[in-house]
Amino acid sequence: MDTALLIDDVRLTPILIADPPLLNTQGVHQPYTPRLIVEVVTRGGVTGIGETYGDGTYLDLAEPLSRALPGRSVSDLNGLFALADEVCGDSRAADERVDAGGLRGVQTADKLRLSVVSGFEVACLDALGKTLGLPVHALLGGKVRDSVEYSGYLFYRWAAHPEGGERDDWGAALDPDGVVAQARRFARDHGFTSFKLKGGVFEPDAEIAAVRALAEAFPGQPLRLDPNGAWSVETSLYVADQLEGVLEYLEDPASGTAAMAEVSAGTGLPLATNMCVTTLAELPEAFARDAVQVLLSDHHYWGGLHRTRELAAICRTFGVGLSMHSNTHLGISLAAMTHVAATVPNLDYACDSHYPWQTEDVITTRHTFRDGRLAVSDVPGLGVELDRDRLAALHRRWLDDDGTMRARDDAAAMRKADPEWVTPPIPRW
Numbered sequence: 001m002d003t004a005l006l007i008d009d010v011r012l013t014p015i016l017i018a019d020p021p022l023l024n025t026q027g028v029h030q031p032y033t034p035r036l037i038v039e040v041v042t043r044g045g046v047t048g049i050g051e052t053y054g055d056g057t058y059l060d061l062a063e064p065l066s067r068a069l070p071g072r073s074v075s076d077l078n079g080l081f082a083l084a085d086e087v088c089g090d091s092r093a094a095d096e097r098v099d100a101g102g103l104r105g106v107q108t109a110d111k112l113r114l115s116v117v118s119g120f121e122v123a124c125l126d127a128l129g130k131t132l133g134l135p136v137h138a139l140l141g142g143k144v145r146d147s148v149e150y151s152g153y154l155f156y157r158w159a160a161h162p163e164g165g166e167r168d169d170w171g172a173a174l175d176p177d178g179v180v181a182q183a184r185r186f187a188r189d190h191g192f193t194s195f196k197l198k199g200g201v202f203e204p205d206a207e208i209a210a211v212r213a214l215a216e217a218f219p220g221q222p223l224r225l226d227p228n229g230a231w232s233v234e235t236s237l238y239v240a241d242q243l244e245g246v247l248e249y250l251e252d253p254a255s256g257t258a259a260m261a262e263v264s265a266g267t268g269l270p271l272a273t274n275m276c277v278t279t280l281a282e283l284p285e286a287f288a289r290d291a292v293q294v295l296l297s298d299h300h301y302w303g304g305l306h307r308t309r310e311l312a313a314i315c316r317t318f319g320v321g322l323s324m325h326s327n328t329h330l331g332i333s334l335a336a337m338t339h340v341a342a343t344v345p346n347l348d349y350a351c352d353s354h355y356p357w358q359t360e361d362v363i364t365t366r367h368t369f370r371d372g373r374l375a376v377s378d379v380p381g382l383g384v385e386l387d388r389d390r391l392a393a394l395h396r397r398w399l400d401d402d403g404t405m406r407a408r409d410d411a412a413a414m415r416k417a418d419p420e421w422v423t424p425p426i427p428r429w
């Protein structure tokens with residue numbers, strides 16, 4: 001055992017990062033959203049960094065894991081999962097219910113724990129790579145491509161938050177013209193050639209019109225629509241019929257595997273999910289019922305980079321397509337996403353990323369998309385460095401918050417504009 005690889009210290013830093021007023025079926029993004037930055041410090045003096053969700057329910061699990069980790073090796077990633085099973089225990093959000101964000105499907109203690117462990121796994125891989133002088137992709141078996149394609153993630157949005165928050169110059173996007181203008185700016189600034197529209201915000205015909213406007217503005221380019229399960233089976237089939245041949249896939253039109261299977265049986269349009277299948281236990285039923293043709297990986301959901309590769313192998317075996325989901329995240333996670341995506345031969349679609357919406361970061365040099373792609377870093381570890389001043393400033397914001405922003409709640413944020421707003425029942429249309 002190389003003692004240089006032993007973990008001496010683990011630091012957890014919860015932060016609040018600015019988020020624009022992006023709309024989804026639950027409500028609107030808060031002005032600030034929590035993230036957790038994980039640092040593992042080895043006996044050899046190397047610090048590895050990772051990032052995951054920062055809501056209190058995740059912090060509750062991250063804390064015991066951080067206390068149990070010192071003395072273990074950053075190379076003992078299988079042991080990390082066993083340790084998490086042992087020390088994390090049940091969280092207060094362990095019951096089966098839709099989470100506060102409501103966009104992730106059924107929430108379980110297992111899923112929460114995997115999301116927490118993902119941040120630690122990435123930090124360990126970063127430290128291991130830095131110690132060995134190898135990029136993270138090499139620790140995953142090596143890259144099969146030199147750059148990874150991302151799609152432009154379009155949102156209906158307001159020009160500004162009703163209360164507080166940082167201002168930006170995007171303006172509102174609440175109709176097809178606004179959505180197309182947003183896509184043009186994404187294409188100009190980042191070179192994206194494929195686009196996903198977050199739907200479930202307006203009634204389905206309005207969103208069909210927005211997708212058609214995109215198809216006209218970007219002929220032949222891949223498009224996706226994702227209402228986060230807001231539609232009934234009947235509405236989903238109507239939209240699928242309207243957009244067959246226009247979309248490359250329709251993401252979570254209806255909620256739950258049974259409803260998705262019904263939709264799937266009635267359309268030739270591929271269905272994708274990051275809601276009804278986000279854990280291995282949910283795979284058999286979904287595959288047996290042919291409920292989804294594309295699975296969205298997300299290393300935060302599936303428990304890290306190695307588990308993402310395991311998911312990819314299962315998808316390959318069953319002939320199911322693989323794409324990548326994203327939530328609000330910073331540059332550490334984007335680096336991790338890019339490393340794992342570079343190693344997966346069957347990553348068949350451009351990956352989602354919220355990153356272009358994030359104006360704040362905790363790394364010293366922001367990632368730059370060129371022609372809609374990120375170059376895969378070959379420097380040891382993840383290839384990103386922590387900006388400690390920025391980390392301290394964003395942590396200070398978290399400390400100063402009275403608690404309202406520390407757990408993401410899109411419905412509560414919506415009530416700032418519409419006091420009567422309640423989370424819409426599913427199906428909404």
Ligand SMILES: O=C([O-])C(=O)C[C@H](O)[C@@H](O)C(=O)[O-]
Pocket residue numbers: 022023024103104198226228274325326327328
């Ligand atoms: O289904 C998805 O792709 C997401 O839920 C991604 C994000 O969470 C997005 O919907 C959001 O943040 O509003």
Ligand SMILES: [Mg+2]
Pocket residue numbers: 226228251252273274275325
């Ligand atoms: Mg989705």
